[in-house]
Amino acid sequence: MLKGILTLLVFQFVGECLAKLFMLKVPGAIIGMVLLLFFLILRKQSFHALDTSVFWLLRYLPLFILPSGVGIITQFDTIAHEALAIVCALVIGTFISLGVSAKIMDSLIAKKEQNHEH
Incomplete structure (x- = not known):
């Protein structure tokens, strides 16, 4: 180890x-x-x-995440002031990553099916 x-x-x-x-x-x-x-x-x-x-x-990953959670609490005023931008970035980023992941998965499945045919 x-x-x-x-x-x-x-x-x-x-x-x-x-x-x-x-x-x-x-x-x-x-x-x-x-x-x-x-x-x-x-x-x-x-x-x-x-x-x-x-x-x-x-x-023990949750124990490593605790300090960043505390750091977020200390920046509450900044987060509250920029809440709309943060929410928009999270929603748009989520949809973009879902779309890209789905496209990659679709192309990998098509490639795998094409390899099985040959």
């Missing part, structure tokens, strides 16, 4: 370094996750220590 947590921390560290080095507006943790995704795609499989660590972290 230590090897898995160390792997996650290394990818987060590399992501943070890249974000600072190139002055990117994307958080380093996100860059690290994308790098980890590419690493796992190239490797074509995960490894047991990483799977165990991720499972353990997901078990």
Whole structure:
């Protein structure tokens, strides 16, 4: 499990370094996750220590979300002032992501059916 947590921390560290080095507006943790995704795609499989660590972290995910919930409460005045824009962005973003997901799923199903015919 230590090897898995160390792997996650290394990818987060590399992501943070890249974000600072190139002055990117994307958080380093996100860059690290994308790098980890590419690493796992190239490797074509995960490894047991990483799977165990991720499972353990997901078990306690609600505890990791609590600080951001508290942060939202401290910004209540800003959220109340921008409530209409936030709701519009959430609704429009949801419909866009649903549409894109449905289109991708439709094309994947069509491709799978086409492969089964041949």
